[in-house]
Amino acid sequence: MLDPKIQQAIEAGLDRVMERFAEDHTVVFGSDAERLSELHSGLEERTARWGRSHECALPDCSALSVKRSHTIQKEGPLRSVSKSGKVLTPRRSFETGQIDLALVGLGKASVFPGFCPEHERLFEEFEKDSRLQTERDVLLQLYRTACREQFRLEHTVWSLERLISRYEGIRDRGLATLLEGELGADWMRRNDIHPRSVTAEDGLTAHAREFLADARVALKTVDEGLRQHLEAAIQDGQSDVVGCVALQVDMCFPVALSGLGSFYVSEAGQRRRILVLLGVFPDCDSDSTMLTICAPPSDSVAVDWYLSRFESALGLLNMVEQWMIRGTDHWFLHPDVWAEKEEDVRRAILDTIEDGSAGIDAPLDFSILNSMRRDMLPMAQRNGCADLAKKEETKLLRFS
Numbered sequence: 001m002l003d004p005k006i007q008q009a010i011e012a013g014l015d016r017v018m019e020r021f022a023e024d025h026t027v028v029f030g031s032d033a034e035r036l037s038e039l040h041s042g043l044e045e046r047t048a049r050w051g052r053s054h055e056c057a058l059p060d061c062s063a064l065s066v067k068r069s070h071t072i073q074k075e076g077p078l079r080s081v082s083k084s085g086k087v088l089t090p091r092r093s094f095e096t097g098q099i100d101l102a103l104v105g106l107g108k109a110s111v112f113p114g115f116c117p118e119h120e121r122l123f124e125e126f127e128k129d130s131r132l133q134t135e136r137d138v139l140l141q142l143y144r145t146a147c148r149e150q151f152r153l154e155h156t157v158w159s160l161e162r163l164i165s166r167y168e169g170i171r172d173r174g175l176a177t178l179l180e181g182e183l184g185a186d187w188m189r190r191n192d193i194h195p196r197s198v199t200a201e202d203g204l205t206a207h208a209r210e211f212l213a214d215a216r217v218a219l220k221t222v223d224e225g226l227r228q229h230l231e232a233a234i235q236d237g238q239s240d241v242v243g244c245v246a247l248q249v250d251m252c253f254p255v256a257l258s259g260l261g262s263f264y265v266s267e268a269g270q271r272r273r274i275l276v277l278l279g280v281f282p283d284c285d286s287d288s289t290m291l292t293i294c295a296p297p298s299d300s301v302a303v304d305w306y307l308s309r310f311e312s313a314l315g316l317l318n319m320v321e322q323w324m325i326r327g328t329d330h331w332f333l334h335p336d337v338w339a340e341k342e343e344d345v346r347r348a349i350l351d352t353i354e355d356g357s358a359g360i361d362a363p364l365d366f367s368i369l370n371s372m373r374r375d376m377l378p379m380a381q382r383n384g385c386a387d388l389a390k391k392e393e394t395k396l397l398r399f400s
Contacts, residue, residue, distance in 0.1 A: 006191050013182040017175055018200065025204060028174025038170065043094060046159050056116035057147040059231070069114030071148040071330070072281065073141075074106050076130035077256035078332060080284040082106055087256075087332040090353065099329075099350045101338055109332055110258065112148045131283045132290050138246045139234050142294050145258045145277050146227040148330075153219040160212040164205055172197035218260065221275045225296030243300030244277075245307060247291040252284040253320055254337050254369060259328025263361035265302050273359070274302045278323050280331070291316065306361060312385075314376050314392055319360075321368045325352050327360045337369060345399040366398035 020027050029035040053064040072078055081087055087109050091102040115122070123144060126137040175198035180188060188194070229242045257280035262273050276299075279292035295303045310319040324331050338346065349368060367373050373392055380389040 003191075006193075009183065009187075010179075010193065013179050014198070016182050017178045017198070020178065021175065021200065021202070025171075025202065027178065028171045030174075030177075038166070040094070042163060042166070045162070046155070049158070050112070050155060052113065054113045054151070056119055057114045057151065058116075058119045061116060061119060063116035063118065065113045065116055066120060067113050068108070068111035069120065069144075069148075070110050071112060071114075071144055072110040072256050072258050072332070073127055073130060074109070075127070076132075076283065077281040078106050078109055079130070080252065080282045081254050081256050081332055081334040083335045086335065088335050088338055089332050090329040090350070099353050101333065101346070101350070103335065104332075110256075110330065112151050114144070114147055114151065131286075132246075132281055135246075136234070138244070138290070138292060139230060139242075141258075141279065141281065142242075142244060142277055142292060143227065143230040143234060145279060146222055146230055146294075148258070149260045149277065150219065150222050150227055153215050153222060156215045157212065157219065160208055160215065164208050164212070167208075168205060169197075171202070172199050175200060218275060221296065222260065222277075225275070225298075226277060226294065229297060230294070242294060243297045243303055244292065244294035245303060247307075247316075249289050249291060249313075249316060250287060251289055251313065251316075251372065252287050253280055253282045253289045253372070254334035255280055255320065255324065255331055256282060257320070257323060257328065257331035259330035261323055261327025261360040263302075263306055263359040265305065274299050274306075276303065276360075278327050278360070280320055280323065291320070309361070312380075312388075314373070314380055314388065317369060317372055317376065318363065321364055322360045322362065324368060325349070325364060326358050326362055329353065337371070340370065342399075348399050365395060367392075367395040370396055 026032075026035055029038070051067060053067055055061070056063050056065050057069075070078075078087060085106055086103050087106065088101040089104055089109065090099050092098070093100050123140055126132055126134075126140065129137075132138050132141055173196070176195045179195065179198055183193070226242075230244075233242050257278060259278055260275060261278045262275050264271050264273055266272075274295055277292070277294040279290070279294075281290040281292070283289065293303055293307065310316050341349075349366065352364070352366075373396060377389050377393060380386075380392070
């Protein structure tokens with residue numbers, strides 16, 4: 001039993017420590033150099049894990065994967081949106097913490113440690129043709145997307161678990177060091193007080209745990225609701241076992257995209273989230289693009305409802321832009337699209353990606369693919385859609 005005066009002194013010291021911690025979470029690090037070193041080592045660890053071989057993504061295959069399986073065809077859609085063999089893709093800057101667009105070569109774009117050399121040959125036929133031409137091609141592309149998303153989510157869960165564990169250890173040891181500074185090392189020794197750590201809850205770990213829980217739910221949906229059904233459809237040749245839609249449109253979008261997004265539906269007064277695989281696969285040689293969206297079979301009606309909101313050419317343009325901002329960050333843009341924008345416009349667009357509260361059903365009030373939008377406006381006006389054309393023209397001026 002501690003002496004009441006000692007107990008009171010410890011509690012007062014803890015209050016002062018927790019006040020400092022609430023004002024600035026970085027006080028638990030010995031220095032800025034230590035904090036940056038932890039951030040850098042964590043980033044290196046995650047990058048190294050993504051870059052090495054893992055077990056093949058195909059079930060029941062224990063062979064090691066190649067290190068760089070392309071999710072999106074290198075010589076098809078990626079080549080279509082490239083300039084001098086390079087594309088732009090979202091990346092978070094280590095220096096600023098902000099999302100920027102980074103220039104990457106086609107050999108490193110859209111890669112993950114997916115399939116072993118033998119199972120890479122599953123995609124050989126449409127890789128040679130550089131385009132998606134048959135129903136089987138589309139199913140295989142969607143399957144490859146699902147496998148990449150499954151690996152990404154497994155990687156996210158692994159990374160977050162390690163990040164939370166490491167941070168909590170640093171935080172609790174750092175708080176103990178701060179308490180020693182408040183009470184004095186000599187005073188603590190005289191009174192036989194030897195805390196190795198001080199446990200505390202904070203908003204950072206609470207937010208990380210929420211994100212971790214969401215990632216686990218998404219992982220289960222991708223595996224059981226999407227990947228396994230796509231696998232069965234490919235093996236049995238029956239596409240009706242998956243809730244997928246593929247649209248071939250006579251426009252070449254200057255962006256290639258493949259990943260996971262979500263939208264919301266109302267059911268019995270409740271808001272329910274629908275997870276979907278998204279795809280934008282342009283073929284500029286034929287001036288066309290394949291747009292794909294795939295949900296678990298039980299959500300196919302919701303997908304039909306979602307697509308009914310984007311039936312015109314301008315509607316499809318809005319849909320793709322919403323996928324880029326509200327859906328996945330796994331997309332690759334032709335550099336000329338970005339080059340025509342002023343820096344403040346670029347920053348405003350990229351900052352919108354940070355808002356994860358809205359789904360791909362939420363409209364944007366600005367334009368990304370300006371040239372396509374300008375080309376579509378005269379047709380909308382000729383078709384008697386003056387109000388729509390005016391609204392879309394306003395998007396071009398949003399950040400001007």
